[in-house]
Amino acid sequence: MSSDSTAEPSRPYHHGDLHAALLETALDLAREGGPAAVSLREVTRRVGVSPAAAYRHVRDREALLRAAAREVQARMVVPMRERRARSDGPADAAARALDRLRGVGLGYIDFALAEPGWFATALLGAGDPPDEGPAHAAPFLELLAALDDCVETGVLSPSRRPGAEFSCWSAVHGCAELLVRGPLRGADAETVRTIAEKVVDDIIAGIR
Amino acid sequence: MSSDSTAEPSRPYHHGDLHAALLETALDLAREGGPAAVSLREVTRRVGVSPAAAYRHVRDREALLRAAAREVQARMVVPMRERRARSDGPADAAARALDRLRGVGLGYIDFALAEPGWFATALLGAGDPPDEGPAHAAPFLELLAALDDCVETGVLSPSRRPGAEFSCWSAVHGCAELLVRGPLRGADAETVRTIAEKVVDDIIAGIR
DNA sequence: ACGCCATGTGGACGGTGTTCACATGAGCGG
DNA sequence: CCGCTCATGTGAACACCGTCCACATGGCGT
Missing domain, CATH: 1.10.10 (Arc Repressor Mutant, subunit A)
Incomplete structure (x- = not known):
């Protein structure tokens, strides 16, 4: 009973x-x-x-959703870090920094593909109230760190650093949406992989 | 009356x-x-x-929403074409093609900023049923045409053409979301403009 | 031991999408 | 010109949703 x-x-x-x-x-x-x-x-x-x-x-359904969104953002970086740990990195520091940046982008897209429901939720994270600072969602911080790493290792010129995070985030997030909800939803795995890698490589080439 | x-x-x-x-x-x-x-x-x-x-x-509320989405997509290209018509184009064909590509990207972002409600609706356009072909939403077609124009005028190497539409769409759409719903929502107009132009220029640099 | 107050309840209100049996009237065949 | 038919619109109903209220409960500090 x-x-x-x-x-x-x-x-x-x-x-x-x-x-x-x-x-x-x-x-x-x-x-x-x-x-x-x-x-x-x-x-x-x-x-x-x-x-x-x-x-x-x-407070409301909205607040619960925002809390869930923050939690999803936190979970999103886990596979990114695992990927980085797995990456065999005997190459020089510059190549490693570049690979790290690539990994952040591909990790973001992979997460969106693996967990579309969570991914769709994650965007509700930033609340209109002065919730927190501007944009310190976990995946975004991961991106910032990877970019700074690129500058430190000389892969990215300091003069080209400002604003690069927005270009990268835009490309990668847009790609994820394109693949998950956009016109490319349902494409076969190989096509998806090809596109994801091209988008990431193109934007990295663009910011250098 | x-x-x-x-x-x-x-x-x-x-x-x-x-x-x-x-x-x-x-x-x-x-x-x-x-x-x-x-x-x-x-x-x-x-x-x-x-x-x-x-x-x-x-059939449903969903169907009405999809119909509205298609209509929004159609309206989205209007400002793009106006912008192109307004553009003073005495420069050579190559520069014009490049400017056209830039205009498509900035037009997309501008539309998202000017009509956030419509922009959020536009993504629901492609229905899960084999509604129509893969991705012939009007703004996407505009992008394809601009890219082809770049190839014809020699701005873009034919070997780099395949898949470029996805990179461009990703960057521009991601940027629009970043500015409209993402962490940069509410930024001042100047910042917004700077970021939008940087994202567009970066992705164009990346695909070349 | 007692009482306060955070926590949980049941019910209500107004909103939503959707479906049904039914009403109405526009247009067609005779 | 009449009357039938069928697309179109109606009203009521069902099930769900978010949210708030007055009230019940019982854990915990005094």
Whole structure:
């Protein structure tokens, strides 16, 4: 009788940490179905709590979505770093910096392809309120670091550094959207790979 | 007074062309408020007809949105062509081709900035069903033509032509999203202009 | 032990998309 | 000119959504 949804025998009358549970469930829903699939009612239903309970921990559906977006952004950099760790780097520092920049771009696109629902959610991260600074989403920081690395190793001239992050982010993000929701959605894997690599290589060539 | 579109005292018992009226109203709503603001009930309310009436002319809300998206795409190229017509082009053919390519990119971004609601709607254009070919949205065609022009005038090597459209579209579309919904939303006009021009110039440099 | 107050509940309101049986009238065949 | 037909529009209904309210509950500090 007392068996509840989360399989805990002693039902937490006051559910230990509802905020975390809501966020996690929102992430589950967003993963398959994107932000549109995240309804406060469905989230609370899955957690096993009344819809109104959510409002003790979250201002609105929008706020929950923004929190999920920030979490997705954080998770987005994980594969990027794994890729960098895996990369066999015996080459010189310059080549490594370039490869790192390439890896950030391809990692971004790969994430979008592997997790389209999450990717669509990630953009809602920056809230209109003075949430946080300008743009310190995790993937963006990764890009900044890779670009700075390029400058340090002489791959990128310091005079061409300013604004390069916007060009790179634009190309890579635009490519991801093109492949995930745009006219190229559903293309075969090989085509996708070819295009992704070309876009990344083209923009890197362009900013140098 | 008598012949009109919407405000005729003699109420059209069967409303001459509901489909067109729905589409136009959907465009109005999308213009301010984006796709989320397009509700079938509000559309029908504004047209002065019952909600169910819409279903005689449109499969779903989704279908109406897709129709609106296609219309927006068509309207998007108008400013692009005006810009090209305005451009004083005494320079040689090569410089003109390059300027045309630049104009397509900047026109795309300008449209996104001038009509963010419509821009957000435009992406829903390609339906999952084999709606139409791969990607013949009007702005994309404009880009293809500009690129071909570059090849013809020798600005772009034919060997570098394949796939260039994807790189360009990615950079420009990504930039538009960056400026409209992304972390740079709300930046001052000068910054916006600087970034837009840099992104366009960088990607053009990259594909050459 | 008691009471405060954060937390969770049930119900309500107004909004949405969508479908149904039904009404209406425009245009056509006779 | 009449009457039938069928596309078009209606009203009500269903299921869902976000959100707020007055109220219940019980964990925890005093």
